[in-house]
Amino acid sequence: xxxxxxxxxxxxxxxxxxxxxxxxxxxxxxxxxxxxxxxxxxxxxxxxxxxxxxxxxxxxxxxxxxxxxxxxxxxxxxxxxxxxxxxxxxxxxxxxxxxxxxxxxxxxxxxxxxxxxxxxxxxxxxxxxxxxxxxxxxxxxxxxxxxxxxxxxxxxxxxxxxxxxxxxxxxxxxxxxxxxxxxxxxxxxxxxxxxxxxxxxxxxxxxxxxxxxxxxxxxxxxxxxxxxxxxxxxxxxxxxxxxxxxxxxxxxxxxxxxxxxxxxxxxxxxxxxxxxxxxxxxxxxxxxxxxxxxxxxxxxxxxxxxxxxxxxxxxxxxxxxxxxxxxxxxxxxxxxxxxxxxxxxxxxxxxxxxxxxxxxxxxxxxxxxxxxxxxxxxxxxxxxxxxxxxxxxxxxxxxxxxxxxxxxxxxxxxxxxxxxxxxxxxxxxxxxxxxxxxxxxxxxxxxxxxxxxxxxxxxxxxxxxxxxxxxxxxxxxxxxxxxxxxxxxxxxxxxxxxxxxxxxxxxxxxxxxxxxxxxxxxxxxxxxxxxxxxxxxxxxxxxxxxxxxxxxxxxxxxxxxxxxxxxxxxxxxxxxxxxxxxxxxxxxxxxxxxxxxxxxxxxxxxxxxxxxxxxxxxxxxxxxxxxxxxxxxxxxxxxxxxxxxxxxxxxxxxxxxxxx
Numbered sequence: 234x235x236x237x238x239x240x241x242x243x244x245x246x247x248x249x250x251x252x253x254x255x256x257x258x259x260x261x262x263x264x265x266x267x268x269x270x271x272x273x274x275x276x277x278x279x280x281x282x283x284x285x286x287x288x289x290x291x292x293x294x295x296x297x298x299x300x301x302x303x304x305x306x307x308x309x310x311x312x313x314x315x316x317x318x319x320x321x322x323x324x325x326x327x328x329x330x331x332x333x334x335x336x337x338x339x340x341x342x343x344x345x346x347x348x349x350x351x352x353x354x355x356x357x358x359x360x361x362x363x364x365x366x367x368x369x370x371x372x373x374x375x376x377x378x379x380x381x382x383x384x385x386x387x388x389x390x391x392x393x394x395x396x397x398x399x400x401x402x403x404x405x406x407x408x409x410x411x412x413x414x415x416x417x418x419x420x421x422x423x424x425x426x427x428x429x430x431x432x433x434x435x436x437x438x439x440x441x442x443x444x445x446x447x448x449x450x451x452x453x454x455x456x457x458x459x460x461x462x463x464x465x466x467x468x469x470x471x472x473x474x475x476x477x478x479x480x481x482x483x484x485x486x487x488x489x490x491x492x493x494x495x496x497x498x499x500x501x502x503x504x505x506x507x508x509x510x511x512x513x514x515x516x517x518x519x520x521x522x523x524x525x526x527x528x529x530x531x532x533x534x535x536x537x538x539x540x541x542x543x544x545x546x547x548x549x550x551x552x553x554x555x556x557x558x559x560x561x562x563x564x565x566x567x568x569x570x571x572x573x574x575x576x577x578x579x580x581x582x583x584x585x586x587x588x589x590x591x592x593x594x595x596x597x598x599x600x601x602x603x604x605x606x607x608x609x610x611x612x613x614x615x616x617x618x619x620x621x622x623x624x625x626x627x628x629x630x631x632x633x634x635x636x637x638x639x640x641x642x643x644x645x646x647x648x649x650x651x652x653x654x655x656x657x658x659x660x661x662x663x664x665x666x667x668x669x670x671x672x673x674x675x676x677x678x679x680x681x682x683x684x685x686x687x688x689x690x691x692x693x694x695x696x697x698x699x700x701x702x703x704x705x706x707x708x709x710x711x712x713x714x715x716x717x718x719x720x721x722x723x724x725x726x727x728x729x730x731x732x733x734x735x736x737x738x739x740x741x742x743x744x745x746x747x748x749x750x751x752x753x754x755x756x757x758x759x760x761x762x763x764x765x766x767x768x769x770x771x772x773x774x775x776x777x778x779x780x781x782x783x784x785x786x787x788x789x790x791x792x793x794x795x796x797x798x799x800x801x802x803x804x805x806x807x808x809x810x811x812x813x814x815x816x817x818x819x820x821x822x823x824x825x826x827x828x829x830x831x832x833x834x835x836x837x838x839x840x841x842x843x844x845x846x847x848x849x850x851x852x853x854x855x856x857x858x859x860x861x862x863x864x865x866x867x868x869x870x871x872x873x874x875x876x877x878x879x880x881x882x883x884x885x886x887x888x889x890x891x892x893x
Contacts, residue, residue, distance in 0.1 A: 240388035243281040245279030247272065247386060263374055264365060264384055270373075271364035282389045282712070284351035285363050286662065288333060293355045297335050299612070299631065303408055304336055305769055307400075311338050312343040313412075314435040318413055318428060324352050327439075328633040331628055331668065332358040332368050335409075335845030346416050350393060362663070363387060367395030371410045375399050377436075379429045381422035396429040398436035403444045403472070403481035404572055405494070406625050413730040425854040436486070441470055444483050448472035448759045449539045449768045451480050454499075455521075463519050471497045480574070490671070491526055501525065539764040539773075545627060558892045581755035585686030587614070587744045594742045595622030596713070600694070602679075602739050603717040605746035609793035611717035612677060619673040624713060634664045635678030643686055648703035665673075666699045666710055669849075673713045679719030679739065680731065687732045694738050714739070749789040749796060760799045762874075763800045763812070770804040777813045783825045804873075818872035850885045855877070856889070 243465045248264070249255030249690050251272045257265045260567040271277045288296070297304065315325040315338035324347045327336040338763055347353060360369035364386030369813040370378045371412050377398040383391045397412040418424060445453065456469035470483040471493070477500060482493040492504060503522040518776055573595075576588035594601065595618050603611045612631060620631045648664030666674060676682070682690070693699050694714060716739050725731035736832050749755060759781055767774040791794055801815040814822055824864035883886075 240280040240282050243383065243388040243547070244278070245278035245392055246383070261384075263370060263376075263378065264380070265364040267360060267370055267373065268386055271360060275364065276362045277386065279386055279388060280363070280698060281387050282391055284349075285356045285358060287351075287353075288355045288357065289468060290355075293333075293335075293527065295631075295633065295636065296329060296333055300335055300409075302446055302765075302769075303329075303443060306446050307409075307411075307439040309338065310435050310439045310442065311336060314338070314411075314413065314431060321415065321428075322417065323413045323415045323428065326352060326354075326414065328368055328410045330372070330409060331630070332372050332406045332410070334358070338631055347414075347445075349391070350414075350416050352393075352414055352416075356451060363390075363569070366390055367397035367413050367414070368392075368410045371397045371399050372407070375407060377433050378424060379425045381419070381425055384421065384422075392416060394425055394426055394433045398429075398433045400436050400443070402439050402620075403447050403483070404620060404625070405487075407485075408622060409444070411439060411440075428568045431671050439484055440817055443470075443887075444470055444481065446768060451538060451762045453536045454533050455536065456486070456531045456533040458529075463532050463534050465850075467534075469533075470504075474743075490524065491750065497794055503531075504618075536822075539768045542886070544672055572625070575853065576614065576617060577636060579745065579752075580757060581752045583747050584752065584754065586615075587746065590744060591618045592621060595619075596624060598711075598713065599741035600739050601715045601741065602741065602743045603715065603719070603746060604721075604722075606748045606792055607719050608745045608794035609719075609748055610793045611746060612675065614744075614792075615675045615715040615717060618715060619675075619713070620711070623675075624672050628669050629673050629674040629675065630665050631667035631677060633677045635681035642683065642690070645698055646686070646705075647689065647701055647843065650704040664699065664701060666693055666712070667701075667708060669712045670710045671712070673715060675715070676716045678720075679716040680717055680722055680725060681717040684732065687735045689737060691732065691735045693733075749792040750787070756781065759784050759800075762793070762797050765803075765831060766797070766800040766804045769801070770807075772804075773810060774804055774807060777811050778879070780812065780814050780817075782813070786826050787824070791833040820873040820877050823873075849881070850887065853881060853885065854887060 246255055247268060251269055261744075272279065284649075304327075306513050311325050311327055315323070318325070319338075319340055324337060324339040324343070326334050328334050334354050337352070337354050338354070344353075348580070356374075357363070358366055358368035359367075363369055366381060366387075367378060367380040369528050370380060377396075379394070379396045381394045385391050385393065385395075385844055387565075393414055393416060395414045397410050400409045401409055402408045413428050414536070451472035451474055454462060454469070454471040454473070455467035457463045465875055467847050469486040469489060471473050471479060472481045473479045477498050479493065479497045479502070480497060482490070482565055488492045489610075502525060504525050519532055519534050523529070525530060531744050554712075573588045573592050576584055577592070579585045591601065601615075601618060603614060605611050616629055619625060622714060634642060644662070644664065646664050646666055648662050648667055656865070667767060676690075679873075687701075693710065696707075697709055697711065700707040701709050722731055722736055726733045726736050741872060749758070752758065758774070761776075763776045784796075784799075791798075797820055798886075799817060802818050803812045807816045814825065817825070853867075853871065856870045857864075859867075859870070864878055865873050868875045871878065873881075
């Protein structure tokens, strides 16, 4: 890699600037502060020419799975930004809230150049590891920046120019960073002004797209000061529930309208006495609304919750009710507008009680243990606890103890010192516990943690210190701990497979999440998940009422995870505006209970059973013939697993031509 300055010369310049002997980088207080932290707090070497830390494929896959909704909301914007800057030899990267690159757009012809500079998916850009750079500066200061060439702390990056901007969630917490970087560019940093502006605009578009995804079950107000831009480019987005309580607002709305960070009713913001907001949503008209605080006019369009645009008789049609009499009770419960709000408002008493307890213990340095079946939403609930507490702007680090080989769990959790073992990175690695410092550590499937590591984890919890593998001095950590498991830990303690002292240390607050089949709000959950997947599909879709009723009585052995996959599949293959049973995977459709009228006839009518089996047999034979009796291809065409296909072939007595 060619360097703008020789590594030793650059290192001397950094040391001189930090010590006050030489000019600071670009006369920027932010860069000066970052250089000082990189040099003094993190003790990084400014002359280092080693590239950034890169995650393993398994680590990256786990993070990308967790950020799936964010990735889907940002994909198109990344592509458009790259199409704009690609001719100037820029790549575009998206990171999560910890600086891990989770997506990118890079020209195939320049891929090696960018990879040589460390610019590719899986690279890590926190300030504590890489020092001053565009992504790290945004993570630290939560503001856009251009870090140009020798503004970088480490010599490895002094040919790069990086313009980066933050992306915030509807609740205001950082969820990621958008970055455009070039390996070669003019020395004058003013050359980056246009790229910086493009990155900031694209970050806002991603932010608003993610906002609409997260609030798809709410009524959305799209607003602009100019009537002509309400449809084309709305600036203000405000989400409110069917009672008129404001649930979230995008960044521009919070900047323009005071008080949106606190619980508000939509009628406290707008003087809508001359028009009913629900009527605007029904006819999709543009209306002029007056802001109560300033008297200024705002033009707005209101969209009903996705999945609730159905005509009467279709599942999900819910009008916006004018229930101001109930507003004050909601208004007083400020905590309901936190990340735990959807759980607090659940119609299932167990879920609501869990959320109320979680709301009270969040930030109280009390370990939380979440129990529940696989797929019941334990990680989602854990993240909501984190996002509702005082550490919401700090890291949320998740580790699946059951997904890592036993030989890797120790180094993954505790990190390791340089040369700790054969194959270790030259400079060592920080563990997930250290990465969670100041925030929340979520240990999923804690019941799968080996006994030897349980002892080390106990020390972290008891003493607040973590000792890396091969290290000599422990590092202090300050973190909240949330654990989850589907196992019976109390029984494991009795059997001796889980340490009793660790168990009692972890169970400060024990919350059991009910399986989906037992939840009283299952119909609402089906509505919500369907609305989110319909929005992601990019088409107006409605869920058939009869199908929704059957889904609500299904056992859902895979819980919420299975439900989401089922809705995603149905929305993807649906060829009409209404999702019906025929759009489900064949495997799921075969397991669903029949509609009530058919079920009454099915018991006495053996002929109907024979007819159904004959239809199924014909369908399976047709698929097998079409795919030349290849089971994998036929199973895929039928939407079932190969094991399910084999069971049905045996049950229906289907014999292939090669066995006849």
